[in-house]
Amino acid sequence: MTIYARTAFNRGKMHIYLDDTFLQTVDLYTASLIDQNPVFSTTFAYGDHTVTMQWAGTKNASSSGTAIFIDKLTYTGDQDVVDDTAFSYTGTWTNSSSCNGAYNNTCSHTSTSGAYATYSFTGSWLAVFARTAYNRGMMNVYIDNTLVSTVDLYSANLVEERVVYSTSLSHGSHTVKLEYSGTKNAASSGYLVFIDKIIYTNELVTVDDEAFTYTGTWNNDDSCDWAYNSTCSGANSSGAYATYTFTGSAMTIYSRPAYNRGKMKVYLDNTLQATVDLYSPSLINERPVYSLSFPYGNHTVKLEWDGTKNANSSDYHVFIDKMTYFTAAPTPTPTATVTNTPTATSTPTVTLTPTSTNTPTSTSTNTPTITPTNTPPPNWGGSGTCWVGGSSWDVYTVYYSIDRNSIPTSLGWDAYIFAAAETWNDVSPSHFVFVYSTNSTNVISREEPPNDPFFLAEVYPHLFFPFVTISEKQMAINPLYSWDTNNTPDPSDPNSNGSTSTYNLQNVLTHEFGHMLQLNHPSLDCEEETMYELIERGEIKKISLEPDDVDAINWKYP
Amino acid sequence: MKKNILMTLILILGLSVSAISVLHYKPVALTSQGSLPKFDVDDLIEMSELIVIGEVETTLPSRWRGIEGVDLKNASPDDVVKARGLFTDSVISVDQILKGEIVEPAIRVRRFTGEVRNVIWANDSEPTYDTGKTYMLFLVHDFGPTANIDPGDYIAVGAFQGVYEIVDGKAISRKDEWILKELVAYIENSLSGAK
Numbered sequence: 001m002t003i004y005a006r007t008a009f010n011r012g013k014m015h016i017y018l019d020d021t022f023l024q025t026v027d028l029y030t031a032s033l034i035d036q037n038p039v040f041s042t043t044f045a046y047g048d049h050t051v052t053m054q055w056a057g058t059k060n061a062s063s064s065g066t067a068i069f070i071d072k073l074t075y076t077g078d079q080d081v082v083d084d085t086a087f088s089y090t091g092t093w094t095n096s097s098s099c100n101g102a103y104n105n106t107c108s109h110t111s112t113s114g115a116y117a118t119y120s121f122t123g124s125w126l127a128v129f130a131r132t133a134y135n136r137g138m139m140n141v142y143i144d145n146t147l148v149s150t151v152d153l154y155s156a157n158l159v160e161e162r163v164v165y166s167t168s169l170s171h172g173s174h175t176v177k178l179e180y181s182g183t184k185n186a187a188s189s190g191y192l193v194f195i196d197k198i199i200y201t202n203e204l205v206t207v208d209d210e211a212f213t214y215t216g217t218w219n220n221d222d223s224c225d226w227a228y229n230s231t232c233s234g235a236n237s238s239g240a241y242a243t244y245t246f247t248g249s250a251m252t253i254y255s256r257p258a259y260n261r262g263k264m265k266v267y268l269d270n271t272l273q274a275t276v277d278l279y280s281p282s283l284i285n286e287r288p289v290y291s292l293s294f295p296y297g298n299h300t301v302k303l304e305w306d307g308t309k310n311a312n313s314s315d316y317h318v319f320i321d322k323m324t325y326f327t328a329a330p331t332p333t334p335t336a337t338v339t340n341t342p343t344a345t346s347t348p349t350v351t352l353t354p355t356s357t358n359t360p361t362s363t364s365t366n367t368p369t370i371t372p373t374n375t376p377p378p379n380w381g382g383s384g385t386c387w388v389g390g391s392s393w394d395v396y397t398v399y400y401s402i403d404r405n406s407i408p409t410s411l412g413w414d415a416y417i418f419a420a421a422e423t424w425n426d427v428s429p430s431h432f433v434f435v436y437s438t439n440s441t442n443v444i445s446r447e448e449p450p451n452d453p454f455f456l457a458e459v460y461p462h463l464f465f466p467f468v469t470i471s472e473k474q475m476a477i478n479p480l481y482s483w484d485t486n487n488t489p490d491p492s493d494p495n496s497n498g499s500t501s502t503y504n505l506q507n508v509l510t511h512e513f514g515h516m517l518q519l520n521h522p523s524l525d526c527e528e529e530t531m532y533e534l535i536e537r538g539e540i541k542k543i544s545l546e547p548d549d550v551d552a553i554n555w556k557y558p
Numbered sequence: 559m560k561k562n563i564l565m566t567l568i569l570i571l572g573l574s575v576s577a578i579s580v581l582h583y584k585p586v587a588l589t590s591q592g593s594l595p596k597f598d599v600d601d602l603i604e605m606s607e608l609i610v611i612g613e614v615e616t617t618l619p620s621r622w623r624g625i626e627g628v629d630l631k632n633a634s635p636d637d638v639v640k641a642r643g644l645f646t647d648s649v650i651s652v653d654q655i656l657k658g659e660i661v662e663p664a665i666r667v668r669r670f671t672g673e674v675r676n677v678i679w680a681n682d683s684e685p686t687y688d689t690g691k692t693y694m695l696f697l698v699h700d701f702g703p704t705a706n707i708d709p710g711d712y713i714a715v716g717a718f719q720g721v722y723e724i725v726d727g728k729a730i731s732r733k734d735e736w737i738l739k740e741l742v743a744y745i746e747n748s749l750s751g752a753k
Binding site: 390449450451454459481508511515524533535536 | 590645682701717
């Protein structure tokens, strides 16, 4: 999916959740107004999902406000990922295979006039990804030789795999061209243009049952509240069938299985593909009951009353709700991140075998795959001038949750907890990320630290007998102290918000998330580091990391 | 034949017991860490209920603390799963009192680290009290989750910050160092309002 917003000078940050799992905090600030700016894009397994966008209450230093703005959201049912290595390059480019943090660890960049890169594809939606940074310039984006946008690749900090441009397209063959422009915004120190990858998709079309052509006796009902568009079609007599002709490559049939359903034959181009059992002991709405992939082209699907049923069913009814199909054959690359995952339970196993002549042979299956990240195992221990490493997680993604009994949402702490975690997530090239998940047993709570009551906050292990595996961490924030959430520096001291009676929440939690990473305290001579263990009232300097803190996470979790 | 089977069973049983023993007594170090308010000497003087100089007489066995703050003496494996950490009490023989009053010549001071059988609980912000060594201690009564376990025990103000080891006429903490006489005079002046 891609989320679009109007970014502007007075925008703040926005938390994005998918299915109640925190994904990212997005900064909506830009120096000038940008309409329909794609601010976030992500991929995930096909299925029902819920996206939540939440006001964060924070902003970057350049913004004059914390407002967030939502314009629209787009999503698609299938996609293909194209690494920068697949582009054709003209002019002087550096094509690197050691871009840690970039997709497949490869990237291409240029600072030379006349340089451009092209890629041709068949699809209906496109997103361009780059690594933005402090020294980036503007990049011209052409679709089919028409300049459609000049995108700014500048950002104050390094941002990996960032969507810098996306658009919907008429379905068909297209060529995207990415060109060095030789321009930049005033804040950037350079003109470098950087390409990481593109994603393009084929359009998913939904066909209501009303669009089918019916033969025999059917009940075409427009008051099916449970159904897509509130329409459905049912039959229970010999000779009843429905047909639909379309141009596409893969289809899914949806029905409403129930206790009185029989079996339905599915034909494609007059060839029987399967006999689908629509029986279910209870009613299931909008259920995908059959899915099939086939070469792109003109096809006719036929759904026919079979007159048979399984022994448990009380009758022979068949029902049609809707059908979906893709308008072109998927063109998977070896690293395609998501494949279609229909969940029909009463259908035979289907293997996707597109053989369209304009695409490579597919290796997709019905199983979703997650792109492996080419990262070495985390390092244990380690130390530098002002950092000390402890043990390490054996994974690069650690989930955490918030104890809602002691930290209810109404307390207003969520944004600061997320921001503290995000500070570590933002470090590049480290691949380590904290992800908020309501189900995680790494719990952050507002309670007395379990040990010394003088601690502002404490991270401690969750015990297991006989202590062979310690895989969970708890974080306790001490309620005996007064806390503030004012991150604005005092005019006389940039390291303090001026409070003489309270401790800044994000300041302390950024330190504690360092412990969640398994970082230890450095020497007491290292007073500027976030991992320095002593904290003063009003202090906010730990909110941003020092070079040794950055070195620590990069070494432990490269 | 029966003898061979019996010998095999005895051998298997013996190896199993050995394996379980090795697993059970393999030492495991658990670490808790956090952040502390930064205190200077003036803070320590003001916050302390008791400031003393004394020698560590002995260190008592470490104990587990339960979720509700109960002392898990003789903790079973099931109890340990409920535990939140180890604590250890040390008996300090008091030589000099700079602030506060005590009835007995010795006090008990608690730290939140320790070792029980095969488990070591570490926290690098906690003080250490080595038997036979002399310390200047800035103390308050334990007011945390272990306050109800042997009430009356003290803890150091600000963890390691409230503990100065006395060595060669100096008072040395992890982040601070004084000539002992000067620190004593500073505390006395501070408490008399003459600072």
